[in-house]
Amino acid sequence: MTEHRILQAKEERGRQAEELLKHPLIQEAFIKLKGDLLNEFISTGLDNDKQRLNAWQQSQILDKFERNFESIVNTGNHAKISLLENAKSKLRNII
DSSP states (O other): OOHHHHHHHHHHHHHHHHHHHHSHHHHHHHHHHHHHHHHHHHHSOTTOHHHHHHHHHHHHHHHHHHHHHHHHHHHHHHHHHHHHHHHHHHHHHHO
């Protein structure tokens, strides 16, 4: 696979990840889950370490899941910039 095709694939993957992150149902799910986990953490008694730790761990996993998609979006954006720079360079060589 050529570098150009690899960059195109990364750009497309980033675009898809961004579409998912911006989808209203996904956003609603993240907000609800984060809220539910925060409420669970807050409402758990101080003597129930196991339940508090479980809520905290679940929120960390949810955050990591979201950050993974954000990383794919960022990689796609960088690939898009590289593709544009390569195209500009080729255009300059023609002119």
